[in-house]
Amino acid sequence: MLSNSIKFVFEDKIKEIKNPDPNETILNLIRLRLKKTGTKEGCAEGGCGACTVVVGELKKDKIIYNAINSCIAFTTSLEGKQLLIVEDLIKKDGSLHPVQSAMVNFHGSQCGFCTPGFIMSLFAMYKNKTSYDKKTIEESISGNLCRCTGYRPIIDAAKSLDKNKADQFKKNEKKTISLLKKIRPKNICINNESKKYFAPRTIDELKKIIKKNENAEFISGGTDMSLIVTKQKKDIKNMIYLNSIDELNYIKENDKYIEVGGTTPLIKFEFIIKKYYPDFNRILKRYGSVQIRNVATLAGNIATASPIGDSLPLLLSLDASITIEDFKKKTVIPLKEFFIGYRKTMLKKGQFIRSIRIPVFKKNIFKAYKISKRIDDDISSVCASFNLTIVNKKIKNIKIAYGGMAATPKRAFYCEKMLLNSNFSEDIIVKAQKSLEKDFQPIDDMRASKNYRIEIAKNLLTKCFAEIKNNKLIRLSY
Numbered sequence: 001m002l003s004n005s006i007k008f009v010f011e012d013k014i015k016e017i018k019n020p021d022p023n024e025t026i027l028n029l030i031r032l033r034l035k036k037t038g039t040k041e042g043c044a045e046g047g048c049g050a051c052t053v054v055v056g057e058l059k060k061d062k063i064i065y066n067a068i069n070s071c072i073a074f075t076t077s078l079e080g081k082q083l084l085i086v087e088d089l090i091k092k093d094g095s096l097h098p099v100q101s102a103m104v105n106f107h108g109s110q111c112g113f114c115t116p117g118f119i120m121s122l123f124a125m126y127k128n129k130t131s132y133d134k135k136t137i138e139e140s141i142s143g144n145l146c147r148c149t150g151y152r153p154i155i156d157a158a159k160s161l162d163k164n165k166a167d168q169f170k171k172n173e174k175k176t177i178s179l180l181k182k183i184r185p186k187n188i189c190i191n192n193e194s195k196k197y198f199a200p201r202t203i204d205e206l207k208k209i210i211k212k213n214e215n216a217e218f219i220s221g222g223t224d225m226s227l228i229v230t231k232q233k234k235d236i237k238n239m240i241y242l243n244s245i246d247e248l249n250y251i252k253e254n255d256k257y258i259e260v261g262g263t264t265p266l267i268k269f270e271f272i273i274k275k276y277y278p279d280f281n282r283i284l285k286r287y288g289s290v291q292i293r294n295v296a297t298l299a300g301n302i303a304t305a306s307p308i309g310d311s312l313p314l315l316l317s318l319d320a321s322i323t324i325e326d327f328k329k330k331t332v333i334p335l336k337e338f339f340i341g342y343r344k345t346m347l348k349k350g351q352f353i354r355s356i357r358i359p360v361f362k363k364n365i366f367k368a369y370k371i372s373k374r375i376d377d378d379i380s381s382v383c384a385s386f387n388l389t390i391v392n393k394k395i396k397n398i399k400i401a402y403g404g405m406a407a408t409p410k411r412a413f414y415c416e417k418m419l420l421n422s423n424f425s426e427d428i429i430v431k432a433q434k435s436l437e438k439d440f441q442p443i444d445d446m447r448a449s450k451n452y453r454i455e456i457a458k459n460l461l462t463k464c465f466a467e468i469k470n471n472k473l474i475r476l477s478y
């Protein structure tokens with residue numbers, strides 16, 4: 001069944017929006033159409049958290065609450081979900097939600113501009129987590145910036161929360177679930193003033209749409225795509241939203257590989273990959289924020305092909321491959337062949353990334369490092385990843401990849417050649433450092449100078465060597 005209207009739960013009712021503008025953000029919907037001004041606009045690019053709202057989704061008869069940045073999510077993505085904004089937290093009798101009371105009691109707000117965003121991030125934490133330790137709190141608010149209060153009172157407020165007290169949403173849960181169930185999942189097709197939007201729910205439906213709309217652009221989490229609208233002030237004329245295809249939201253694990261479906265959010269992936277490659281998880285914990293990772297995908301990071309896409313050097317050193325598909329056929333490509341120029345890939349019109357396959361190397365040492373100006377919510381200047389085995393003090397099977405060092409994320413083949421079959425000694429590391437100059441001729445830009453990049457690349461190799469030699473992590477945060 002095809003529909004051109006979006007239905008979602010808002011204020012305990014099903015709200016229907018007929019033929020919405022596919023480029024309207026949820027933030028604009030809230031402020032301009034619903035006339036609720038608690039949710040703020042700061043950066044309009046997902047970086048400050050002032051616009052944070054919570055989206056409830058029904059998963060196996062349970063509502064999962066995800067904080068998202070409403071400034072970079074489109075209204076259309078609300079189909080079948082519950083939208084919760086800061087105004088919804090206050091009870092009908094005017095009393096505050098426990099998260100709001102805690103912020104008042106611990107003086108967590110000064111000018112108040114960031115406060116609704118913090119409240120919504122903490123509300124999602126309150127609903128989803130079983131304990132509120134410092135690590136959980138800091139991660140939950142890593143995507144929220146406050147320029148005046150400072151974070152300690154906010155963290156103290158969060159620590160004071162009592163998990164065991166049921167809030168109004170718990171008490172109302174049955175009603176919300178029945179409302180969510182009433183919105184039957186549909187394939188969406190919108191045509192609004194020459195802007196087209198499709199949201200298929202199955203791969204078969206997706207292929208039918210691609211066949212007739214080969215020039216349409218894919219959108220998953222939209223954390224890169226939406227900036228075309230919010231920052232470049234352009235329209236996306238024809239898009240296919242992939243994140244409502246449940247068949248593509250999966251992680252398959254076996255002895256040989258981990259397979260990640262195209263629409264799997266990073267937050268789900270980071271939990272699984274931790275078992276195999278803890279450093280992959282550590283990098284993802286510093287990837288954007290919880291709001292970003294709740295919707296952003298590995299496939300989106302790969303297709304964007306940014307030279308500083310954080311997952312890319314890691315996937316390259318792990319020899320990952322991707323399955324791409326169009327309406328006719330499926331092809332498997334090693335990732336090392338996929339990036340062909342600055343933000344250019346082998347993807348042709350109508351081809352989508354169906355899945356990513358990451359080999360499981362049980363005996364290997366895997367290390368990854370991200371260098372950025374801030375620890376949280378910042379893009380890399382340089383990212384490095386090392387995947388190797390050491391047998392009888394000799395290096396075997398080494399794969400090294402860097403981001404931020406060339407027009408594409410890239411393997412360091414000269415450096416690998418220098419190290420392969422060598423003794424794992426300081427002398428050889430010095431020579432291998434030098435060989436990185438053959439692998440990379442980085443550029444100066446706003447994030448780092450070329451000299452800084454090459455020095456950092458060399459230092460990260462030394463760091464990897466030192467960590468392996470001393471069998472300990474040398475990290476600022478882990």
Ligand SMILES: Cc1cc2nc3c(=O)[nH]c(=O)nc-3n(C[C@H](O)[C@H](O)[C@H](O)COP(=O)(O)OP(=O)(O)OC[C@H]3O[C@@H](n4cnc5c(N)ncnc54)[C@H](O)[C@@H]3O)c2cc1C
Pocket residue numbers: 045046047072217218219220221222223224225226242262263286287288289292295296297298299300301302303304308309310311347351352353354377378379380
């Ligand atoms: C505030 C903020 C912080 C960020 N921090 C980081 C960071 O720390 N590290 C980092 O690497 N990135 C970061 N990003 C960039 C972005 O979040 C990632 O690149 C993300 O993984 C993109 O995934 P997405 O699902 O949101 O992609 P989308 O925005 O939906 O799409 C991105 C591109 O991929 C294409 N695409 C999406 N899915 C598919 C598919 N299945 N098949 C084919 N093409 C597809 C789209 O057409 C588009 O060209 C950040 C972005 C923001 C806004």
Ligand code: FES
Pocket residue numbers: 040041042043044045046047048049050051052069070071072
């Ligand atoms: S307005 Fe800054 S994250 Fe949305």
Ligand code: FES
Pocket residue numbers: 108109110111112113114115145146147148149
């Ligand atoms: S209270 Fe002013 S920005 Fe946070």
